Amino acid sequence: MSKEPILKIEDLHVAVEGKEILKGLNLTINKGEVHALMGPNGSGKSTLAYVLMGHPKYQVTSGRVWYKGEEILALKPNERAKKGLFLAFQYPTPIPGVTVMNFLRAALKAVQGKEIPAKDFLKLLKEKMKFLEISDQFSNRYINDGFSGGEKKRHEILQMAILEPEMAILDETDSGLDIDALKTVAKGVNRLIGPNLGILLITHYQRMLNYIKPDFVHVLVDGKIVQSGGDKLALKLEELGYDWTVEKTETLSVEK
Amino acid sequence: MAEKEFTDVQDIGKDYKYGFKDPEKHVFKSKRGLTREVVEEISWMKKEPEWMRNFRLRALDIFLKKPMPTWGSPILAEIDFDNIFYYIKPMENQGKSWDDVPEDIKRTYEKLGIPEAERKFLGGVSAQYESEVVYHSLRKDLQAQGVIFLDMDSGLREYPDIVKKYFATVIPAGDNKFSALNSAVWSGGSFIYVPKGVDVKIPLQAYFRINAENMGQFERTLIIADEGSSVHYIEGCTAPVYSTDSLHSAVVELIALKGSKLRYTTIQNWSKNVYNLVTKRGIAHEDATIRWVDGNLGSKLTMKYPSVYMVGKGAYGEVLSIAFAGKGQHQDAGAKMVHVAPGTSSTIVSKSISKDSGRTSYRGLVKVYKGATGVKSNVRCDALLMDEESRSDTYPTMEIDEENVNVGHEATVSKVGEEQLFYLTSRGISEQEATLMIVNGFIEPFTKELPLEYAVELNRLIQLEMEGSVG
Structure with missing residues (x-):
């Protein structure tokens, strides 16, 4: 595994509507690595996901982010996507009247910078849908419109499978899934994991990590990463709860 | 209609590609303003029977007596009725082939893609220029089945009995100020009769073009679908861009007899100096269906509320409409569903988009008479606002005099969501494509719901309207 950073975050401070959420976050993800980011509600996990993808509501007040060696904070979301960055949404937005098929085709065209012949696209779509156990009629439905929780998440992973990003952020992809749906989604993600893909897996619970094995686990509390370790850290969190890390942080700051 | 039509759109440099005008040539033009003499002149020139002349004159009296509506839109009061030309006859005789049509006018319709659409997918075409239909055709196989498709004036001449039986029975002259105006000075429009059991499988189309400045166009359309028949009629309309206003005030009457299916599609794309004040109403008899598919993109002010009166058991009425209002435009559109008979049902779906301080309104009525049991009606209005300056209002009215009914109403107003844009751009x-x-x-x-060619056209029009709306 090469030690080439695909994503590097340095002292990132982010505010939403004037309130600071991320307070100096540092994180480096190398090619081929799977990083899990865990933390209690309100710690800033989703904020990090949105800000990395360029949501206009989140203001970076200081800090820098490099993707494949290039600073990306000034880029628009579509420009980041074209460079290979991907966010699987926790709450995907419905867009009535726009079919999954037309959307995916437009997205693939945008990301690849060229039109894909309809026949080739349909073949690709069918193959990916089959693997994610998504029925054929699904592609004619409107984006996230009336989707069940499981359908929404599978649709996110379907997009990831088709767009083939190099850095994917999965924001609570496990939430709202029953165990079977979780397994299918994890299967989809595991198939994509490889030496060229970096993954940041954001989750509240350890459950997902039983199916997608992280190389590193980080704990985010109040806008900062307070602890990093191997996959055992997740189990410890599961056992002791986030209070344990919070206490630990407080102890650490006292020791300082 | 054709794709190639759009290649030179960018060169025009503005977003309304139908704003060109022909040099004005006509064989007759009434003097400015509306008088008894003007009305008599129109009737005389058309060599009308006495009853129609009297109908016009009575309507004129009603028009002059009726006050201007005070609801709808404040800009309604700006219409200067004395500044309008009420009748312009562009040529002597109606063309049976496009070669009969004067060169300028023919070129205009070619630019609008009408002859091409006619060749490709229409069963019949009527092209109205100013006050008169200048070209008319109906496919031979439809003629052979007894389908009548004529301009209204020819209809009155050739089928006086049918016209007399139905004319103004759905919308009397005194229905409102503008139906009175139309009744006094009407000219052109379509007359369609579909015999029992005949299924007209391909659409019939009328195209309305205003060319002269300060023109008033008052076409009058009457469509009768006899028992068990079906027909789809499409109308389109455009006008040149002038700095002063023109007026379009049509009356459209539909009669759907037992078990028939009548569909009326409009793509209204007048230039933004046209007042579009139209009365459209249909009567649906037992098990008959009337559907209005109504698209409003153009005009300065549109006030139009297509209606269906369901007078026979099991009749169905539907209005599916979109309105697009940009800068300086007000689209006050809606629908009326009147349930007279039991077991009738109706659907209203209204979609509006407002942008650059444009204004859209939905104004609707669902009325259920006592005794009309088992009625089902569903109303849905969705408004999309493109920016903070734009406006949308909803004025729904329900008058339900029967208990055993199922009536639903749902309305939403949304902005083109930041979250939707972010999702697609991510x-x-x-951003432009996502919008x-x-x-x-x-x-x-x-x-x-539109034939493919029209759906393509509509999407292109929307695209033109949307251009420059996002940075």
Whole structure:
């Protein structure tokens, strides 16, 4: 595994509507690595996901982010996507009247910078849908419109499978899934994991990590990463709860 | 209609590609303003029977007596009735082939893609220029089945009995000020009769063009679908861009007899100096269906509320409409569903998009008479605002005099959502394309009802309207 950073975050401070959420976050993800980011509600996990993808509501007040060696904070979301960055949404937005098929085709065209012949696209779509156990009629439905929780998440992973990003952020992809749906989604993600893909897996619970094995686990509390370790850290969190890390942080700051 | 029509759109440099004008040539033009003499002159020139002349004159009295509506839109009061030309006859005799049509006018319709659409997918075409229909055709196989498709004036001459039986029975002259105006000075429009059991499988189309400045166009359409028949009529309309106003005030009457299916599609794309004040109403008899598919993109002010009166058991009425209001435009559109008979049902779907301080309103009525049991009615209005300056209002009215009914109403107003845009752009799609996708998705329930050629045209028009709306 090469030690080439695909994503590097340095002292990132982010505010939403004037309130600071991320307070100096540092994180480096190398090619081929799977990083899990865990933390209690309100710690800033989703904020990090949105800000990395360029949501206009989140203001970076200081800090820098490099993707494949290039600073990306000034880029628009579509420009980041074209460079290979991907966010699987926790709450995907419905867009009535726009079919999954037309959307995916437009997205693939945008990301690849060229039109894909309809026949080739349909073949690709069918193959990916089959693997994610998504029925054929699904592609004619409107984006996230009336989707069940499981359908929404599978649709996110379907997009990831088709767009083939190099850095994917999965924001609570496990939430709202029953165990079977979780397994299918994890299967989809595991198939994509490889030496060229970096993954940041954001989750509240350890459950997902039983199916997608992280190389590193980080704990985010109040806008900062307070602890990093191997996959055992997740189990410890599961056992002791986030209070344990919070206490630990407080102890650490006292020791300082 | 054809794709190639759009290649030179960018060169025009503005977003209304139908704003060109021909040099004005006519064989007759009434003097400015509306008088008894003007009305008598129109009737005389058309060599009308006495009853129609009297009908016009009575209507004129009603028009002059009726006050201007005070609801709808404040800009209604700006209409200067004395500044309008009420009748312009562009040529002596109606053309049976496009070669009979004067060169300028023929070129205009070619630019609008009418002859091409006629060759490709229409059963019949009527082209009205100013006050008169200048070209008319109906496919031979439809003629052979007894289908009548004429301009209204020819209809009156050739089928006086049918016209006399139905004319103004759905919309009497005194219905409102503008139906009175139309009744006094009407000219052109379509007369259609579909015999029992005949299924007209391909659409019949009328195209209305205003060319002269300060023109008033008052076409009058009457469509009768006899028992068990079906027909789809499409109308389109455009006008040149002038700095002063023109007036379009049509009356459209539909009669759907037992078990028939009548569909009326409008793509209204007047230039933004046209007042479009139209009365459209249909009567649906037992088990008959009337559907209005109504698209309003152009005009300065549109006030139009297509209606269906369901007078026979099991009749169905539907209005599916979209309205687009840009800068300086007010689209006050809606629908009326009147349930007279039991077991009738209706659907209203209204979609509006407002942008650059444009204003849209939905104004609707669902009325259920006592005794009309088992009625089902569903109303849905969705408004999409493109910016903070734009406006949308909803004025729904329900008058339900029967208990055993199932009536639903749902209304939403949304802004093109930051979250929707972010979702699409996070997949590599540009903001401009994403906005278009959202807007086209919003009106998809409408476009999917259009013949393919019109859906393509409509999407292109929306695209032109949307251009420059995002940075």
